[in-house]
Amino acid sequence: MDAKDHPVISVLGDQRRFVVPIYQRQYSWREKRLEPFWEDVVAKADEALDGKPKFSHYMGALILAPGGDGFTIGATPRVQVVDGQQRLTTFQLFLAALREVGEELGVPGLRDAIANYLFVRPMSGDTDPDARFKLVPTPEDRAVFHLIIEGGLAAVRAKHPHMFFQNGKVIQRWAPLSVIALAFFAERIRTYVRSGLQDVDEDASAPTDEGANAPLRRLNALLEALLNHLKLVVITLAENDDAQVIFETLNSQAEPLLAMDLVRNNIFHRASGQGESAEALFETKWRPFDAPFWKADAPRAKPRRPRIDHFLSHALTAQTGEETSLRELYAEYRAFARPKGKPRFATVEAELEALTTFAPIYQTLEEEKGNDEALARLGVKLNVWEVSTAYPLVFKIATSAASPTIKAELYGLIYSYLVRRAICGLTPKNLNKTFARLVSVMLADGVSVETFARAFASQSGDAVRFPNDVELRAAVQRKPVYLLFPRKDRLADILWELECASRTKYSVSTPRPLYMSIEHIMPRSWTAHWPLPDGRLAPPDKLTGVDEAMAGAIAARDALIHTLGNLTLVTMPANAAASNSAVEAKKQWLAQSLLALNLAIVGQPNWDEIAIQARGAALADLAVGVWPAPPAVQPIS
Incomplete structure (x- = not known):
């Protein structure tokens, strides 16, 4: 057995055919699985638009076994998909949807680029009628799936009109899940492309897509995200490996590890290696994080994850002034703890102290109560407005040496910023970037009202600016x-x-x-x-x-x-x-x-x-x- 991680481009770009064994289940992903997948791709696409993403995102395992029908000279190699067929199918449906939207917008070259990952080049020894398809699903899914890969929604509608309303929308009661998934992705992609155009219209000075190039840039970013920045752990079995045992082991019903579990293991492993008492550190620094409060889902934060994962993300941003990807939280923490391979802190104890100092602040914000009335009031407001992306900035302010009066004034300005922008009809997008930038400025120049004000003084774009009194007065009276x-x-x-x-x-x-x-x-x-x-x-x-x-x-x-x-x-x-x-x-x-x-x-x-x-x-x-x-x-x- 061989196990290696590979980007999706290496898996789908390989000149092999992936055959789902007949005993495997049909395609089963519904919106509750498609939505997180879409969010993962979009997160990487957004990072790609801003520059190269720091980390790849792991999408799970793909278990492959020998083709089972021997080797045929002159025929395309085949492998059986023991596990991971749902992911592979979803990758291909996403690519088909991307191709569909690209053709609607008249984007040149996109169809040919995507074809490399949907089809193989049949060889002289291929006699299978489906030989040109990269993925061969179960017999129940095969006909419609290959129709999708061949011609998209139009081809499906032409052959199966009963699956569609007259306006072209899919009738979910009658359509198979592969068709529903294709329509889901196509609609999400259209919205994502349109949002890029809206960003240009709203603020020409914002660092977003530009004019006529916006659709192409966004479509290419989605393609790059899927192919280059999503990874699979590919496990290739040998002839004598028991595929079923391995399948059951990897798909056991054990509770999945949280990102913070991985971080904890990493921290205490390093503590032991450096001669520090892992047991003492656990009892004095970590034990509070085992309380139910931290394991419960953060009720007003997205994506839906345990509070402790969101807390860690905010804590990292508060200490670095850089955005933290919740989807790559463990990788983010490792990079934080050892930037460029060198420890950030002299001891693991100091590292834990830097982390745990934010815990009571987070609890006050989430529970909307505590000894600090100004902080608790801000927690109430941030929860009403569902803006947990401000937490890193609040962490930085709350742990600073600024006076309680200055801190309370800064908390008020954070609330003012949200309300003024909302009354003036300005976009709530990119708040995470704005608050991370403010943390970075305060790390460099100190925590003060003047620093806060200077950070906004030169920001005139609609995506970030702090509306002035004249604009607020006009909005109150006319908006x-x-x-x-x-x-x-x-x-x-x-x-x-x-x-x-x-x-x-x-x-x-x-x-x-x-x-x-x-x-x-x-x-x-x-x-x-x-x-x-x-x-x-x-x-x-x-x-x-x-x-x-x-x-x-x-x-x-x-x-x-x-x-x-x-x-x-x-x-x-x-x-x-x-x-x-x-x-x-x-x-x-x-x-x-x-x-x-x-x-x-x-x-x-x-x-x-x-x-x-x-x-x-x-x-x-x-x-x-x-x-x-x-x-x-x-x-x-």
Whole structure:
């Protein structure tokens, strides 16, 4: 038996045919397996777009046995796939989907490049009708799978129209899993390519794909990721090896090792080798990580992994200022502990101390409670906004020598950054890169508000900049924030902070109720009870009998309906009761809420466009104080 690791390009680029034995199961990967596979490929593609990935990602084992039918002169060599046929099949389906999208976009040369990994060149001694296919699946899968490899979804639809809706979508009830997987990958690839074009449109200065080259670059990055940066451990059996025993051993039901398990083993192995007491270090430094808290999945982080894996990733970024790949966490840690082959720390004890110092900070952020009130409050906000990518920056700030006042101010600026960008409609993508960059700057220049401010002073691109007060004021007054926030709990968080800022010493300081609903003061369906400024009621469809003046008034009103000036918080029963009522009926419910936001509305004689604009301006004044911008400083040269 021979076992070696190989990139996918070496496996599929080999001039051999992979035959799945008849006794193996059919292709069985559904979306719950396809999605993680896609995420693995995209992670490497993104790294490839930014430069060469640091590590390859291992996709598991591939067990191959001799072909079983002897050697035929002049025929393409054959091997049996004892285990790993699901992965091999998925690789080929992904390549077929990549070819499909490439042809839709008219990308030259991609079809021929991919063909090398889907087909073999039949030799004179090949008599098998399927001799040109690289992979021969089980008989149940073979016909449709080879149809996919030959002609994609179009070929399948032409021969099996019952598997498709009239709009071309796959009917999952009738289509085999290979067809469903092909459609899944094709749709994901299209979205990935489109996102590259959107990045260009949003910010020409951002380090993303450029113009017409964006689709080609992204498609090539996906191909490079699959072929060059995914690896398999290929186990080649000899004639006398028992394939079934090896198969069962590798597929035992033992609980899989976490990345942190591998890290732990590596750490204590080195401790023993350096003459340090592994047992003492385990008891004093590591034992807390065995608690259930650390083994539970991080509830708001992606991908879904145990907290301890996410913690380790954040801890590495906090110490290096470099992004850490969660998928290659063990390799990342080894590279961190021994950069360029030399130990980073003098002792393993010092290495563990550097790691464990972040543990209480992580627990405070995750559990939203602890002795540090400012840190716990930030944990609440980061969990609402699901931005655990800020944790490395928080780690760096929390463990610094900065005063509690400075730390609290920096925590507030992190929260402000998230809220300002969201209200201004700026992309939440690339936050991981932004926060890693901030860590790097603070590692170099120290932890301070000035360092934080300088890190943003020269950043003008939409993908990263910190919106200023002028932009925030304009967004509060004009942006349809209700439509910008798919997650309404985040909009409710914004409104509650504005509620707290609206209170005076005479206000009732009630804590935030558990269940609050966002209410449009002037309802979205306003035509029945809310006259236009000239006193006329608009028709329900806003079209029938509408003259030019009314059309302009309708458009002006609709532009304000979803702005913050027209939004407030009420209890859920009040929301249902108020519904599309006239203004006087709504005021009764708003008055009963006892919220400062709503009492100000009740005091208005009318609620119209002028009132909405005035309230929007007032909320904008509050917003620049609730979510401050960094102080003005000179950019880092």
